[in-house]
Amino acid sequence: MNALADYFKVFSEPNRLTVLETLRPGPLNVTAVVERTGLSQALVSKHLKLLTIAGVVRRRPEGSLVFYEVIDKGVFQLMGQARKLMLASRRQQLDALAAIL
Template sequence: MSKTVTISEDEVTKWSLNMPDEMLEPVSNRFKLLAEPMRLKIIRVLCQGEHTVQEIVNNVNASQANISKHLALMHDNGVVNRRKEGLKCYYRITDETIIFAYYLISKSVVENLQEKLSWVQKVNTNLTA
């Protein structure tokens, strides 16, 4: 995936201010769906492209029943698509915005942790000086 996405602050503000209240529950439900560590592991694997259930199981080190349960929920909510080929079932992310959201939130968390670490190191340096 080599796609550049540019979003202006004005666009974000306009979208946020104009989103009807009726949309807040579906948006909240999408966040809830993605707010589960095993599903994030599955998304991390699927960010690399289409995979079979067994490949996902092997990558995240979980049982097939557990992965299948999460994939079914993700499919029912439009996060992943599936296709059958013989006995195998292949999954892929439905909408690239899921990948962008995963990246942006992960990056934000890492940057926040780096700031906290920097602050702790600074305090530690001052205490030991």
């Protein structure tokens, strides 16, 4: 239970999700991610490290650059399903509200 919670925690941070989304089309090195996200370099590095430790992303040094890429694109399916559930629960809540008013 604990391990699963930790896994979910990986996706529970907006900037981290942004970084991950940036890597969706394909591998990028750190500065490329920095440019695309507008986040600070230190912060991007931190998030990428976390994603690596979580096994979501793979680190591949190439010369003086370091590329990162998503290991299993199934994570995006997970995100999609989560988004769907989230939207459904929102609708449900609005309906509940409407039933009261």
